[in-house]
Amino acid sequence: MAHATVTVSDSPVAVRHWAARPRVGGTLVLAAVVALAPLLMRNNYAYDVATQVALNAIVCVGLNLLIGYAGQISLGHAGFFALGGYGSAILATRYGVPVWVSLPLACALVGGLAFVIGRPTLRLKGHTLAMATLGLGIIISIVLSTEDRWTGGPDGMAVPPLVLFGWIVKGERIWYWLAGGALLLAVWLALNLIESPTGRALRALHGSEVASETLGIRSARYKLQVFVLSAVFAAVAGALTAHYAGFITPAKASFMHSVELVIMVVFGGMASIFGAVVGAAVLTVLPQLLTVLQDYEMMVFGAVLVGTMVFFPQGIVPTLARWWARRWS
Amino acid sequence: MNAAAPLLDIRNLSKAFGGVHAIEGLAMQVQRGAVHSVIGPNGAGKTSLINMLSGVYRPDTGSIRLAGRELFGEPVHAFAAAGIGRTFQNLQVFFNMTALENVMTGRHLRDRCSLFAALLHTPALVRAETACRDAARALLRQVGLAGYEDVPSASMPYGALKRLEIARALGAQPLLLLLDEPAAGLNATEAREIDALIRRLAAEGTTVVLVEHNMRLVMEVSDHIFVLDHGRKLAEGTPAEVAADARVIEAYLGTGSGHEQEATPGAAYA
Amino acid sequence: MSGAWLQFIASGLTAGAIYALVALGFSIIYNASTAINFAQGEFVMIGGMSAATLWASGVPLALALPAAIGAAVLVALIVEKVAIEPARHSGTVTLIIITIGVSLFLRGLAQVVWGKGVHRLPAFTSEAPISFMGATILPQSLWVLVGAAVAVAALSAFYGRTLMGKAMLATSYNRLAAQLVGINTRGVLFASFGLAAALGALGGVLIAPIAFTSYDAGIMLGLKGFAAAMLGGLGSFPGAVIGGIVLGLLEGLGAGFVSSAYKDAIAFVVILAVLFLMPGGILGARNSDRV
Numbered sequence: 039m040a041h042a043t044v045t046v047s048d049s050p051v052a053v054r055h056w057a058a059r060p061r062v063g064g065t066l067v068l069a070a071v072v073a074l075a076p077l078l079m080r081n082n083y084a085y086d087v088a089t090q091v092a093l094n095a096i097v098c099v100g101l102n103l104l105i106g107y108a109g110q111i112s113l114g115h116a117g118f119f120a121l122g123g124y125g126s127a128i129l130a131t132r133y134g135v136p137v138w139v140s141l142p143l144a145c146a147l148v149g150g151l152a153f154v155i156g157r158p159t160l161r162l163k164g165h166t167l168a169m170a171t172l173g174l175g176i177i178i179s180i181v182l183s184t185e186d187r188w189t190g191g192p193d194g195m196a197v198p199p200l201v202l203f204g205w206i207v208k209g210e211r212i213w214y215w216l217a218g219g220a221l222l223l224a225v226w227l228a229l230n231l232i233e234s235p236t237g238r239a240l241r242a243l244h245g246s247e248v249a250s251e252t253l254g255i256r257s258a259r260y261k262l263q264v265f266v267l268s269a270v271f272a273a274v275a276g277a278l279t280a281h282y283a284g285f286i287t288p289a290k291a292s293f294m295h296s297v298e299l300v301i302m303v304v305f306g307g308m309a310s311i312f313g314a315v316v317g318a319a320v321l322t323v324l325p326q327l328l329t330v331l332q333d334y335e336m337m338v339f340g341a342v343l344v345g346t347m348v349f350f351p352q353g354i355v356p357t358l359a360r361w362w363a364r365r366w367s
Numbered sequence: 368m369n370a371a372a373p374l375l376d377i378r379n380l381s382k383a384f385g386g387v388h389a390i391e392g393l394a395m396q397v398q399r400g401a402v403h404s405v406i407g408p409n410g411a412g413k414t415s416l417i418n419m420l421s422g423v424y425r426p427d428t429g430s431i432r433l434a435g436r437e438l439f440g441e442p443v444h445a446f447a448a449a450g451i452g453r454t455f456q457n458l459q460v461f462f463n464m465t466a467l468e469n470v471m472t473g474r475h476l477r478d479r480c481s482l483f484a485a486l487l488h489t490p491a492l493v494r495a496e497t498a499c500r501d502a503a504r505a506l507l508r509q510v511g512l513a514g515y516e517d518v519p520s521a522s523m524p525y526g527a528l529k530r531l532e533i534a535r536a537l538g539a540q541p542l543l544l545l546l547d548e549p550a551a552g553l554n555a556t557e558a559r560e561i562d563a564l565i566r567r568l569a570a571e572g573t574t575v576v577l578v579e580h581n582m583r584l585v586m587e588v589s590d591h592i593f594v595l596d597h598g599r600k601l602a603e604g605t606p607a608e609v610a611a612d613a614r615v616i617e618a619y620l621g622t623g624s625g626h627e628q629e630a631t632p633g634a635a636y637a
Numbered sequence: 638m639s640g641a642w643l644q645f646i647a648s649g650l651t652a653g654a655i656y657a658l659v660a661l662g663f664s665i666i667y668n669a670s671t672a673i674n675f676a677q678g679e680f681v682m683i684g685g686m687s688a689a690t691l692w693a694s695g696v697p698l699a700l701a702l703p704a705a706i707g708a709a710v711l712v713a714l715i716v717e718k719v720a721i722e723p724a725r726h727s728g729t730v731t732l733i734i735i736t737i738g739v740s741l742f743l744r745g746l747a748q749v750v751w752g753k754g755v756h757r758l759p760a761f762t763s764e765a766p767i768s769f770m771g772a773t774i775l776p777q778s779l780w781v782l783v784g785a786a787v788a789v790a791a792l793s794a795f796y797g798r799t800l801m802g803k804a805m806l807a808t809s810y811n812r813l814a815a816q817l818v819g820i821n822t823r824g825v826l827f828a829s830f831g832l833a834a835a836l837g838a839l840g841g842v843l844i845a846p847i848a849f850t851s852y853d854a855g856i857m858l859g860l861k862g863f864a865a866a867m868l869g870g871l872g873s874f875p876g877a878v879i880g881g882i883v884l885g886l887l888e889g890l891g892a893g894f895v896s897s898a899y900k901d902a903i904a905f906v907v908i909l910a911v912l913f914l915m916p917g918g919i920l921g922a923r924n925s926d927r928v
Binding site: 105109111113158159162163164165166168169170172173174176177180181184293297300301304333334335336337338339340341342343344347348351 | 672673720723724727728729730731733734735737738739740741742743744745746748749856860863864867898899901902905906908909912913
C-alpha cells in the first residue's frame with residue numbers, strides 16, 4: 039500500500055511533539071533550569087545576563103507563535119517592545135501612575151494598538167507583510183526619537199523602578215527571579231495555546247490557509263489574535279526591561295533589534311516554544327561570552343541567520359529533536 | 368424521496384475567467400442523502416464548480432442554496448459554517464500536523480474556543496479537548512486510518528492522505544460533503560476502499576457530491592449523475608440513463624465511431 | 638518662495654534618482670525570483686565605500702568608480718551562489734530572512750574592513766554650487782541625474798536588444814515557460830543579482846560625494862529604494878523609476894515644507910499607504926497568483 043510519500047518544502051513539520059509534549063514535563067524542566075541556574079552564577083553580571091535572556095525569551099516565545107506556528111512574519115516587533123517600555127515609563131513619570139499599574143496598562147495599550155494596525159496589516163502576505171511590519175517598526179522608532187518632549191529624544195529617558203507592594207524591586211538577583219517567573223508564565227500560556235483549538239487553527243493557517251477556511255476557520259480573526267498576543271508579550275518584556283535597566287532608548291525599537299528577535303526565533307526553532315527560549319538564550323549569551331568577537335558580532339549574526347535558514351530551516355531545537363527521535367526509533 | 372426539497376439547489380450559476388466561461392447558466396439539484404456525481408471531460412468546469420460550492424471562488428451570478436439558505440457572496444468560512452465540507456483534488460492536508468491533529472482541526476466549528484480559554488486551559492476546555500480527541504480517533508477509524516494517529520501527515524502515503532482529507536472534512540459533521548477526485552492517483556484496491564467509504568457515508572445520511580474521472584467508481588456509487596461539458600449541463604439522470612445518453616457518448620468520443628461500446632462512460636458497467 | 642521650491646525639488650530629484658536605481662535593483666531580482674533582496678542597500682554602500690577607499694589610496698576617480706561597481710557586483714554574485722541558490726525553493730519568508738542575514742553579514746564585514754567612520758568621495762567635476770533661479774544646485778546632483786538616466790537607458794537597451802536581456806525578461810513573465818524554451822533560469826537569477834548590484838553600486842558612487850557614506854549607509858537607502866519600487870509597482874521597471882522620483886520629491890518637499898525631523902518617516906508612511914491602499918503600486922505589480 040505504500041506509495042511515494044508527499045514531501046513539503048516550506049511548511050515546517052512541527053516536531054514539537056518531542057520538545058513540547060508533555061506540556062507539563064517541558065515546563066517543569068524549564069522551571070528546574072530557572073531554579074537551579076543561580077548555582078552556576080558567581081556574580082551579579084551573570085544574573086544580569088540571565089535576566090536579559092529571560093526577558094528576550096519572553097518576546098521570542100510570543101514572536102514564535104506568530105512566525106513559527108501561524109506562519110506570519112513581523113520585522114517590526116521591537117516597536118512593540120519599546121512602546122511597552124516607553125509607555126510604562128511615560129505613564130509613571132508624567133502621570134504619576136504607580137508602576138505596578140502603569141506596566142500592565144501600557145501593555146494593554148500596546149495590545150490595543152496592535153489590534154488596530156493588525157487588521158489592515160494582516161491582510162497582506164509574504165514580503166508585503168514583512169515590509170508593512172518593517173515600516174511600522176521604523177515609524178515607531180522615528181517617532182520615539184523625534185518626540186523628545188515625551189520621550190527624551192534620541193538619548194532616551196530614565197525609567198523609575200518597579201515598586202511592588204511598597205517594596206522597590208532593584209538589583210540583578212531579584213530581577214532574575216522576577217524575569218524567570220515571568221518567562222515561565224509566558225511559556226505556560228503559549229503551550230496552553232498550542233494545544234487548544236485556537237492553536238490548531240493557527241497551525242492550520244500555516245499549513246494551508248484555503249483548507250482551513252473550508253473548515254470554518256476565520257483566518258483573519260486568528261491571525262489578529264496571535265499578532266496582538268505576540269505584541270503584548272513583547273510589550274511586557276519591554277516594560278520589564280525598562281524598569282530593570284532604569285533607562286530606555288529609541289534604539290530598542292530599531293530595525294536591528296527587530297531583526298535580532300527574528301534571528302533568535304528562527305535559530306532556536308520555528309514552531310517550538312522551547313526552541314524560542316533556547317534561541318534567545320544562545321544569541322543573548324554568545325555575544326557576551328565572545329567579547330573578543332565584539333567587532334564581528336554583526337557578521338556572526340548575519341552568518342548564523344543565513345546558515346540556519348539554508349541548512350536547518352526548522353531551527354536548532356526541532357532539528358535536534360528529529361535527530362534524537364530517529365536515533366530512538 | 369424526490370418530492371422533498373433538495374438539500375442543494377443551484378440556479379443560473381455562472382463564472383468566467385477573462386474570456387473563458389468556466390461555468391455558464393448552470394442549474395443543479397442534489398437530494399438529501401444522495402450520492403450525486405459530477406462528471407465530464409477535462410476542462411468541463413468540474414473543479415470550478417466545487418470551488419464555487421465551497422466558497423473558494425465567487426460566482427459572477429447565480430444562486431446557491433443549501434437547505435434553503437442562500438450562500439451567494441458569502442466568505443469561505445460561512446460556507447463551512449452552513450454545513451459544506453470538502454476535499455481537494457491536489458491535497459491540502461496540514462502537513463505540519465499529525466493525522467489526528469488534522470482531523471481534530473476538522474472539528475473546529477464544533478470545538479472552537481475563546482483566546483482566554485485557550486491560554487488558561489480551563490477545565491471546560493480540557494474536557495472538550497478529550498472529547499475532540501476521541502471523536503477524531505473515531506473518524507480516523509471510520510476511514511480506515513486507525514493506526515496513523517500520531518504519524519506526521521507528511522510521512523503518510525498518498526492513498527492514506529486522500530482518506531485523511533475525507534476524515535478531516537467529516538469532522539465538522541457537514542450536511543453536504545464535496546469530494547474532488549477522491550480516487551485520483553489511487554490503484555484499484557484503494558479506489559474500491561474509497562467506494563466502500565462513500566457508500567458507508569451515504570448510508571449514514573451524509574449527502575455527497577462527487578467529482579470523479581474513475582467511471583467504475585462513479586457508476587457503482589452514484590444515485591444521480593450530472594454531466595458537465597464546457598461549463599454547461601450536458602445530461603443528467605441515473606447511471607443507466609446517462610450511460611445510454613447519446614449526447615454523453617458523443618461528448619466523450621466525438622460522432623460516428625464504431626468503438627462506442629468500449630469507451631463510453633458507463634457502457635461496460637450499465 | 639519659488640527658490641525654496643526649486644531647491645527642494647532639486648534635492649528631491651537627486652535623492653529620487655538614487656532611489657530609482659535601488660528600486661530597479663529590487664524589481665530585477667523580484668522578477669527573477671519573486672524574492673525581496675533586503676541586501677540591496679548594502680550593494681549601494683559597498684559601491685560608495687569601495688570607491689572612497691580606492692580614491693583615498695590614490696586611485697584616480699575614473700578607475701575607482703568602475704572598480705567599485707565591479708567589487709559590488711562580485712560580492713553580489715558570491716552571495717547569490719552561496720546563500721540564495723541553495724535556498725531558491727524555500728518559501729518567501731525563508732528567503733526574506735536569508736537576505737536579511739546577508740545584509741547583516743555584509744554590513745558587519747564593512748564595519749570590520751572600513752570601520753565605523755564616515756568616508757567621502759570628491760565630487761566628479763566641481764564642488765562649486767551652481768546658482769539657478771534662486772536655488773543652489775550642486776554639480777554632483779546633475780551627475781546623479783545624468784548617471785541615473787544613462788543607466789536606465791542602458792537597461793532598456795539591454796532588455797530590448799540583447800539576447801540575455803530578453804531571456805531575463807521572459808523569465809520574469811513566466812519562469813516555467815522560459816525554462817521550457819531552454820532559458821537557464823538559474824543563470825538568469827545569477828545575472829539578476831549582478832545587474833541589481835551594479836545599479837545599486839552606481840547609485841552609491843553617484844551619491845557618495847553629496848551624502849557621505851559609511852558602513853550603515855545601506856540600510857535606509859535600501860529600505861527607501863524598496864519603498865520606491867513598491868510605490869511604482871514591484872516588478873515594473875518604469876514603475877521603479879517613477880516610484881523613485883515620486884518618493885524623492887515627496888521627501889524633499891515634505892521635509893522642506895512640513896517637517897524635516899520626520900523626513901525619514903515619509904518613505905515608510907508611503908510604503909504603508911501603498912500596501913494598504915494600492916498594493917499593486919502606481920503602475921500595478923506583475924503578479925501571477927493562481928487561484
